[in-house]
Amino acid sequence: MSGPATSREILITAIARLLDGVRHVAVGAASPIPAAGAMLLRALKQEAKAERVRLSILGSVEHNFFTNGSAELFDCAGQGRIDAFFLGGGQIDGRGNVNLVGVGDYPATKVRWPGSFGSAYLYFAVPRVILFREEHTPRVFVEKVDFISAPGVSEPGVWREGGPAALVTSKGLFSFDRSRPGFRLESIHPAHDLREIKAATGFAFEHDERPPFTPAPNEETLALLRGRVLDELHETYPGFAAELRREIDGCASAA
Amino acid sequence: MSGPATSREILITAIARLLDGVRHVAVGAASPIPAAGAMLLRALKQEAKAERVRLSILGSVEHNFFTNGSAELFDCAGQGRIDAFFLGGGQIDGRGNVNLVGVGDYPATKVRWPGSFGSAYLYFAVPRVILFREEHTPRVFVEKVDFISAPGVSEPGVWREGGPAALVTSKGLFSFDRSRPGFRLESIHPAHDLREIKAATGFAFEHDERPPFTPAPNEETLALLRGRVLDELHETYPGFAAELRREIDGCASAA
Amino acid sequence: MGSDLRRMAEAVQPGMCIALPVDYAGVSMAMTRPLIEHGADRLHLVCVPTGGLQVDMLIGAGLVARVETSAVSLGEAGGAPRFNDAVKSARIEICDATCPAIHAGLLASQKGVPFVPIRGLIGTDVLANRGDWRVIDNPFEAAGDPIVLVPAIHPDVAIFHAPMADRDGNVWIGRRRELAAMAYASRTTLVTVERIVERSLLADETTAAGTLPGIYVSDVAVAERGAWPYGLWGEYETDTAELKRYAAAARSAEGFADYMSGDLREAAR
């Protein structure tokens, strides 16, 4: 278990860093990497005896402290009690617009995805929304989404307490500037490069001439991740935890 | 227990009659006579194997089937699930307006009562509201109330599913005509007369030249009232039930 | 038990609006077949706030004219094949919503008001495609501040599954209070349960806190493992393998028909 960090561990560590300072983060039911990032932050804060981080995993019994039905998450966000949330997207465009509905002309879209879920509300209500999509291809990151489930920015005068803060993919980490609006590539994950990311991204984004690599976790963080966080993950995402453990072991034996 | 009906038993029987046809009646916490009327109707319907009558007594544990806090009564009324409700009033006027706030110039009224409670809503939402006030004097039944907690009638176009259906006092029973609007004396309780009622009522009302007496309960009804209903009353209103039993016994021994 | 479910299904008439709960809240899968056999069609489904297997099956069986929902999917088993196909070929009308807007519509009904406001949504294509919603300027602000109003949703029938009910029709829903919201908002509420208990659920404060009172419940029938292949909280887990079996079969209309008839044979065993 002392091998170098795997690419997923680097992702998880990057997410924990993006969450720094939140008191309460909510994660969708099928989002093991964001959940792992939040669990890692919680563990780091507890080690540092800093303010407690609360994690709600929707649909989980273990990590569900809601008692007022499935409306409570949205109420809680409306009350300003949720600081961060993760959002995916079938399509995401350069203005931070998210499409969870489908490809082609609505309503009879040629590809239909499940639907907008709570995004059309939470993107406005939660201060720090982290866009997370592992697949980094031009069909996901488009110039303009075919359907706006949730808009990246709003007109002045429209109530908006939050919105996109960052975008994390399998290739890199972007910040979002609401004033421009647009993304900026902040770092590139190890084994990827700028040219590859440009080719895989359907929208223009800002970047340094030579963006840094996304930092790997330090020893202490890696130990927490491979110990306590992996155990916690196992309770809620047994399949994912087992996969992650195999990757770690594979890395270690290859090293 | 075979004496003639007491004046309160006649009141309770009159109320049961006014409630005929309701499926669900709600009663305030401090309203033993309305509650007794509703219990009597429930018992009569059960004897007749007719549709079940539900009774909610606010603040009672025994007769409370609400599980969503004190807002549920109002929600339930808004859903059209409460057919009848009772309302008292510090002042009631000839247009069916009810004042639960005070006497004199608002807000620094010279007499202050507790407040409007749910009346400003329930008077609109519950189809059959029965005004019940034992004290029948000109200070209660006034020409015009000093403060409208709840209005007897509304302008056309105002949402209104209900309102006053009847007024029951210690002296008589009135119906309410929303089109006029105004009260009509339907019957006089035994031992009272029209002249006395006119003198005790601060507003004008319609009446027959010789209004009938409010009918006493028949044998079967009286037996139910003195048996099952009195037992049920005892659970929620022990003081009132004991008093009623003493009156019955007093009547019987006097007969 | 089968006859009870068939009797309950008769409450559903063609063209009615039917409220169904989210996967994990207690889906009365046991009612799906009786509903299909009963055959009332042109249904308007309201998913509270998202739909899954039951919605996909009712669409596949041709009973559905419109779906109002925040999403329809089979979760881990992927997209909902009959739903996706019906949307793509425009065989059903889709009213895309967002979860809190569906809760808001039911809340309006619960409160007896014509609408409830909701934040967010401004600038979305969700809003742009909802001619039945309104945007007003918040009357409590001097200028601007647009806000969406969602009209009350009044389902004709709500259908769900719960662990238990008592003899008075009181139903234990625990912390799944969206089931209560559905019942408050609906004219008729049909509930299947794992079991009937002899004690009153309202008689002690501990169980009363998680109980939907019988006044909101029109009919109750026992259906053991009635949420299967979905799970039921505190009772049993979701049978993901079965969901995947369905997902694979229902990619085509023929596969769906085969699955449903195979399922029929199993049910007849």
Add this chain to the structure above:
Amino acid sequence: MGSDLRRMAEAVQPGMCIALPVDYAGVSMAMTRPLIEHGADRLHLVCVPTGGLQVDMLIGAGLVARVETSAVSLGEAGGAPRFNDAVKSARIEICDATCPAIHAGLLASQKGVPFVPIRGLIGTDVLANRGDWRVIDNPFEAAGDPIVLVPAIHPDVAIFHAPMADRDGNVWIGRRRELAAMAYASRTTLVTVERIVERSLLADETTAAGTLPGIYVSDVAVAERGAWPYGLWGEYETDTAELKRYAAAARSAEGFADYMSGDLREAAR
């Protein structure tokens, strides 16, 4: 225990808006004295939806500038003497409401919206005296249909008493869900309880259904018989004789002062 209550009282600052529950829902009478000793004044009380002894005492102690309520009374013990006197002499501002309007204001806060509509009220003097409410024409009707909008009520602090809490600050509220509504709407929620339990109230579905999660709870302190002389559901009955003793004493400012100092001596025993 006394020091815990004093610490909690310090969360209340002059001019704050304080939400307090109805008599039968769990009034933290135990906090009344610490609040008076702490002395934060010019308070705006919101009674959810009516007030009683605690409200009367805080008014009698001169801490209250405004009361928003649907009623204030001592129930069987009659009118609330210090409240009635303060209203008659215009020493406090009274914002008369109606029960569902107070619930609506808290609900708006719970939902994160600026207002919630409510039926009724049109033509009442309750509405006529509420400059902070608005009447609009229902935008879902072609013409007319006036409807009242109640703005969100955002209390700074909610204070109530409950049977038990666990070590994570989760509080058992049973079916008294207005206590949850108060906590959802308030920035700070202070709770006194009969006892702390060692097991987690969220760990099993039966108790979880009636539990207010700790995320909404700012501070918890033990106060045995903390609702006295009010009762607490499932625990003890209201001490009506004591309410009557107060009602008789507090008819005058002097009698109120005597009662409160007598009470002080009793508390010091």
